[in-house]
Amino acid sequence: MSKIFESMRKFYKSRVVAVDSVVLSAVAIAVVLVLVLMSVRTAYAASQETFEEQLGSVQVGNVTGTSPLEVPFITWGGDMPTFYANGNSLTTKPGSIFHKLGLNIKLVNGDDFKQQVRDYMAGKTPFLRSTFDMLGQASEVIASDTRTKGFIIEHLTWSTGGDNAVGRKDIKTVADLKGKTVCLQENGPHVGFLDDMLKSAQLDWSDIKVVWAKDLTGPNGPAEMFKNNQNIDVCFVITPDALALTGKGEGNVKGAKVFLSTAQLSRSIADVYICRKDFYDSNKELVTKFVAGYLKAVEEVIDLKNKYETTGSPEYTKLLEFTKNTLGEGAPTQEEANALIGDCTFVGYGGQLAFFREKGNLHGFEALQKKVLDLAVNRGYAKTRCAFFPSTLDYDSPTFLSYLTKTGVQRKEKFRAEAVQEEIEALTTGALDERTLLTFSINFEPNQDSFSEEQYGAEYKRLVEQADKYANAVFAVRGHSDPTKTLSEIVKAGMKKGILQRAGTEGNYKYSLNGKPLDLSSTKEIIRLIEEGAFDGIAEYNPRETMQAALNLSRQRAEALRDSIINYAESHGLHLDKSQVQPTGVGIKEPFIAKPSNMDEAKQNMRVEFRLIKVSAEATQKSDFDF
């Protein structure tokens, strides 16, 4: 009996131990899973945390002191006129533009955006200096107190080359982002840039994997992470990092290239100043002077820069020197300070009018506000949409009109159409592919020569919107024809001239080329004969004439489409730079199906393709302002 108890005790003891082990293992697995999930959240879903949560507790206070008035700046070429207006000094210098306007300003570095928001909320400064997209991320915090709600008081610049998407060698167009791992700074200026890119390719954030970087540049920036991690396909970087990654020197990455930058997607990153509502309401004159002073400085800096680049300018050199000393690593040399200003394009006085007043402006205040708030809410930076106020400054007042000299600048067409056409026509298919940023197409019926909005409105809208965003790239409207008729003319001419012979019965014909079966081995010979004109000279069957007619027809279709797009933009009150849409005929050269078997296949070849392409500087009309 005692033996029975002993064996039972052993049995239970072993079960208890076994049960304990199972429980412990399960707990351990659970812990591991939790930790894994936490890591996923850290790497991929940081944006799910609202900006408010990221910022932590924020103190809200009244603005204290206007003399000196603390004004943030950031490391950006668009801030150099602010330096200049302040007399190339962090504190307003006598004789400077701001001084003459009665302002006393203390410039402070605002590169730490979160700290800027804290200072703004606390009342340390009434201004906040950032990109519109970043403001969107902080919109809920900014609107959390009636005093701090923001008036966008000034649009400074567009980034036109300063921000870059660098990809590994297999990334060629924006559509290639699908399924890729992308690294960019969390809460940085490239969030909106990436968002614009995704939208242009009709992709979504769920189509990519995001790895967030803590900083914009430096050891914790996207460039360094891209360099050190082969799994990152694309990184978003500022120009010095892009040059380092794609250059020949130390720190480069094999095969990496800038596949898109704000040089093309030039209406994505808008740099702005906002002002607290309480300060704006009670100091509108001061705010007006600040804006007017900045715009005056922009006019003078542009003139000095042009002079510097031709005959030299000691005044501009002083600005470069001050920028270099102030920004340190942001612009370690005078040349880099000059390059910094070259990375952006000023909008000037005309830009303020276009931004705040122009209806149908796809890159105006209303359109951008919608975009940034959509992004903020959709990406989880904000729970609710909290709008900004547009500037209500009186731009018709003497403070602007009697003070500034470039108030009459008009928006110009950006491209020289003839040069653009020359360039597009001279490109081989491969070279064109290299320059292509985005592509989409429409199909048409045989002999179709009109393209209604009812049928193609969605594509027109897409083109007009993307042409506006990619303001420094050109949409080639490329007409394609079906080659069936041309092929049949070759066959008929060949048979008439006795080069081709047909045998067999209907539905089962076979061709011979000069007595030998026409198969793949005949390719070289048939090319030679065609090139030598052996199939030509027959009046009733002229494949070259048919091909020529197809080329002309494809160009005419492309023109008809271009006209329809322009009519669409005009009838919807949308701004479209007409020089940006260039029709071109491809004819039968690039069929999807070289030998269609039926009309359905032939129709796949009958298409007009919209290709957004990079063009050379020679094809672009130079302008000091872009709005």
Place this chain on the structure above:
Amino acid sequence: MKNIIRKLAVVICMLLILAPFFQPWSYAEDVYTDNVVIVLDCSGSMREPMYNTDIMKLNAAKSALKDVLKQVQETTHIGLLQFSAGNTSKEWLYPLGVKKDVEFMNAIDTPKPGGNTPLGKYMKIGADRLLQEREKQHGYGSYRLLVVTDGESTESPCPVDSYTQDIISRGIIIDAVGINMDRAHTLATKVHSYRSANNPGSLKKALAEVFAEVGSVKNDATGKEVFELIAPLPSEVAAAMLQALSASGNHPVGEKPKPKQEPQAQAGQDAQQVQSGATASQDHSAALLMWVIIGVVVIALLALLAKLTE
């Protein structure tokens, strides 16, 4: 009233002066122009009268061309190239360009019959000019060479055959009109169309038929039977045929093409080929791997602990 007219004149003058500075939509010019170069034989034999008439062959040709060209659309670009005239050394009586009736009519009146028949040389000159224009028009448009002659080439060696072959292989349509020839011109079987004209009426008719073909509208409608016709072609061969057909260049006739230069892309920085030695990991996959390793270690430790408690 005078004052108003004077002011109006000033305004008009100002507008005319300023006009070049205002541009409408800056589109590239429409480029699918129809182009015809007429090669007119003015050799000595063109002095002879046409059969059963006392009208000199050259005069009959001039008259027919005048009548026909009056009807040709103004958008068509015309060039008049003559050879062997006895009274002028000017080859291009009317350089290829927009048809202006008065200037063209004056130009065509100029030549008088003169020397021999260097037909091949002038076919090349005419074709080269058309190719030059095609290059300028980016390949769009239509290109025809109309040869009006009464005799065979007197060149030795005769380049007509090789030039003709080269010209038609470039997609230029050659039409020939033989005036008062006893038998068909040797061009007859080598060019796209040949018309014989033995009297002024048939000459005018032949020329009118040629110009009726210029710019004739083509469409891309395709009948069911053509799919059957091309069905036996291997797809790769069909693709190669299309490429070969569309590859003809605009280099001068009888010469080899020069290598094409691509315009340089300036937008964006180019990638450089340098090896990266980077291996550190901050990405998600690496983090996952790290946590899995930690998990395995934790499980192992817990299992060990369980064993110890036993």
